[in-house]
Amino acid sequence: MLGLPRRWLRQLYYLSGFLVVAIILIAVANQQHVIHIQDYIPISLTPSFFQPSADSYIVDIAIKDCYTYNSGNKNCGVPKLSEGKFGKITTEDIGQWIKIDKDLALGSGWFKKQFFSYKAIQSSALSEIDTSKEEDGNKLVVIDIAISNPSEDSKIKGNEKSKIPQYILDHFHSSKIFGDSDHEDLIEKAKASEKNPTKIDLDRDKENSTSKKLNDLVEKEKAEAEAAEAAKEKEFEEVIAPQDPNNDVVPENEEDNDDENETNDNDKEPESNEESPKEKRAVEISRHDLSRTMYIPSKEEIAKSGWKYKSNGVWLKYGPPSDNAVTGIDILFGEDSVDPRPNWRLIKDGSLTDVNTQNDKRAYLSIRKGDKVNYKLPKYQSPLKVNKNGKFKILQVADLHFSTGVGECRDPVPGSSKKGCEADPRTIQFLEKVLDIEKPDFVVLTGDQIFGETAPDAETAVFKALYPFIKRKIPFAVTLGNHDSEGSLKRSEIMSLSSNLPFSLSSLGPESVDGYGNYVLTVEAPLSRNPAMSLYFLDSHSYSQNPKVNPGYDWIKESQLQFVEAAHADLKKAIDAYTHIHLSMAFFHIPLPEYKNLNQPFIGEHREGITAPRYNTGARAVLGKLGVKVISVGHDHCNDYCLQDIQDKDTDQENKMWLCYGGGVGEGGYGGYGGYVRRLRVFEINTNNAEIKSWKRAENEPERDFDTQILVTDGNVVNY
Template identity: 45%
Template sequence: MMTRRIVRTGIQLAGLVIVVFLLVFFLDNRYRVLPQSVHSHLPLHHEGLVITDLTVQTCSSLNPLSKCMLDQKKWHRVEKDLYLGSGWVKKAYVHIKRKREDELTADHKVIVDVRIGKLDPATGEKEEAAEKWESRPAGIWIKTSLKRHASDSKKAVTAVDILFGADAVEPRPGWELVKNGALHLESAKDSRDPRISIRRGPPNRHEKPIPKIRKDGKFKIMQISDLHLSTGLGVCRDPEPKGANGGHCDADPRTLEFVERVLDEEKPDLVVLSGDQVNGGTAPDVQSAMFKIIEPLAERKIPYAAIFGNHDDEGTLSRAAQMSLYESLPYSLSEAGPNTIDGVGNYYVEVQAHSSKHSALTLYLLDTHSYSPDEAHYRGYDWLKPNQISWFKATADSLKDAHSHYTHKHLNMAFIHIPLPEYASPDNDRVGNFTEPATSPAFNTHFKDALVEYDVKFVSCGHDHVNDFCGLSKDPTTGEPELWMCYAGGSGFGGYGGYNQFHRRLRVFEVDTNQARISTWKRLEYGDIGKRLDEQIIVDSGRVVPIQTSNQEEGA
């Protein structure tokens, strides 16, 4: 009897699950009840497909019966509301028709170009035979072609995406933003400046770069933290000095102008993006915000590794979705890491020696999560989990065995977003500003002890924007230096700052493998912009050392 009852209950539960699934599937097809983030994970850019038509469907956001979707058997919707939810009474979506390239016949048209705004085909761009411009809603013009020779494959548009903001950029190889600006929506005051991005031909393949020590034995790492980029120009918070540029301040352009200037002056070999690249609350389209820091790095062919802060995933894309995007971008070394441990972005980067494939440096990057999962007992921020620390130890053990065969002194370093509790220790010697309390986790899992045990020379974080010090932890028994704990300082005008005339900044580490030496300094957005601030040697002859002034001259 008991067995029959269990079987019957199981069948009933299975039936209920199927009914609920079908109901949700039906409602989502008709009314799009699932969140946008779910649809963002669905495949958008299929290989072997070409775009044959493109249009915009506008509908009422007040009408619950309005699905704002064209016939799904013919059209595919790009899952980004062109108003990004800000339209008072309207929403709108770009729709595309797609067809497999090998199924096209001579009478099938394909899109070979897209433009926005006024375009008179009679006097505009020269048309080739069998090509013509056609008008579509929202100021879109599409150029279609009937020619389907093999040489046309590179001309055909094969993917369409939407980015937002007057400062939108497109760092993906093979992609380009459509000319002449934003789409013309019916309610311009609600517009987020949506822009069409297109790809022609097949997707570009790119290999991960392999960072190597330079011929002179040096390797420079720039840590950029707390950019707080938005969808659109962004609003400056606490800009210093307040009267710069006549008091006018657009957050993201000013932030990126600063970063690009220092990139060109320092010429780093690797950039670490140490969290809060995106200001979740002001970035309804995370992709557009992310791309703004990727574009200058890709343009300069600088490899980069990213981890997350507590604000990155407060918008529409999860950590996993963002990391998947990072992994697909050019010059990215970023990885999701093992899915068997907590967090997204627990991984390491090896830097090879100049003349061999042997590792000279290892960078460990870990996800410090966001907010406390137990506010009743531990207010504030989350902490590194025991399984992350176990992963770090196992990985370090494995790499230590591999590095033991090399004759040179191998150097280890680590990057996180939220500072460790030991950052606030009054026993630390410090160089730099300690302007605000260290907002570290209230619960201590003692990751700092694991870093010391496995000979990591320094750990550097972000999070506290107006702290920029390096603090030296010493062995409590012997008083010997054991680990430098540094802050990058906040770089972005979209995040808070400005305390005590605190200017935005970022941190540079330079490794000299010939001397087994690590030096570090900061660069300012305003003021002594050509100087190295608080330059110091933190590792010498492979050993963590007390506070030392660098014997290098100041200057960029």
């Protein structure tokens, strides 16, 4: 009987090993396009912010309405499979329309929503599709995208009617080879322009009387040109862009550009015969003094190049399938939006037109070209390591409270700065100043990166929050607060999105553990891979799940405490191999009940009530037994103290720990407690003497650090 369970265990062991190897092989095969996982797992089952793999090419786009009464239908606002380029696709295995699950109106429409969809086709299926009816030859997939900005594009001379995007004009202009005939044409356009003709290059040897005649001539020509332009403007009809995404007609110029700006030289010949040929030649404009005039391509040139107008200001360029084709499209909102993913390009030249977004929350496209990048590769992920001088610096960023759009400042200091104050740009400006001053080795964000009620598109807010660190290539870790998931994404999606970005060391954590974002990181010693530090990150959750019994905020659960105990046990051997004193810290959002024990020494400000959970699961005691010397949280914006907490005082089990606040940094979150100025906290670890030191920097004087204190030395909490 005893042999049977062992045999089962062996079989389970072999099966587990086989599954692990199989998963690795499948992942590698999918990465190399040997197989296609999406052929077996429907795209609809993956989170909305993940894009199709790079062997799926985009061939068309559409924007459609979804009326409120039908909004429960997942296909509401999605074109039919037969619509768009290549017409009917027989099955979703070959290709399908993929809806970006973001209402372009951000919920502001009473009766309908608007959704952006793109049609994706498997690369292996392109050879099976009948392309004989395609007029574009091998121009099968989207290789670039441009967005119109009508108010700006129409200011370009000759582009008033067609409003071709500047992005496209730049391409044609840079590839155009200009000759003498083009120079003459530009001169004629310059003569007819509305600008003051101060750039006329008159011959230096002409008499003053001749100069006056020539200037009078130019003024006459200018007046005639203005009259001609005014008459022509009355005849122009506004070009209405086709709204059907299947209509690939390019908005046309009513006339060729040369004709539109053509000037009749005979009409401009002076009546008097007193002027010599030399004087006529003097009316010339230097090619060096000409104002820049864009080359406006004809509709034939536009079509030949592969560019096609679709709808809502979107232009698609078609070309052959390649590694540089567009393979992903995302939508972000707001003029201050950013896309931190290095292989994505956020198109800020123009926003989607004819959609019901507010001015400060306009919809912008972001596109990915080529393969998806694995941000877990060493290029974007490197182990945390103490510097050669034995130091390691951590910047804590608490309560950014970012919005979709610039956000509104709440309780700014001074109060006179409230008018016109944009919360997120102001917060980023302060944060980046501190980053440039401190140059931290690591950044910890302790929750409420997003102010959910002002973030109808949470992805936009997450990207803004993390971009300052990504662009500086600073590794960072994220924990969740109570407001993060009150926007458009769930807690699991917020944590997954934050974890799957360059330089993020965050993790969703084990599924068997309560919450999202329970994980442990180690900081390697300068000369070895042994852990000099352990950093514990926990999900402090949100509001109490049983408010009648325990009102207020939720608490750290038993499964989380068991998780950190198991993680510590796994590290014990490596910790023992470290030749110096090992240090440990913990970070999360909501303070523990012990933060209320203010009858103990503390340094910093206590300006507001401590909103800790009422139920105490003993997290402070468990972390203390694991050797954690410092815990730092956020949540209470206007508290920024470090409290020396002592348990089992004057006994053999005495345990000391510093309980710190990071201090609120975001202008989008509340302040208002006695003129509280936003601030950030810094921790500097010196492994040479097992020291943890801390200080803060405030928005009004970021160059000056204050409240400097040594929290730990020789691995022991310092008495105050």
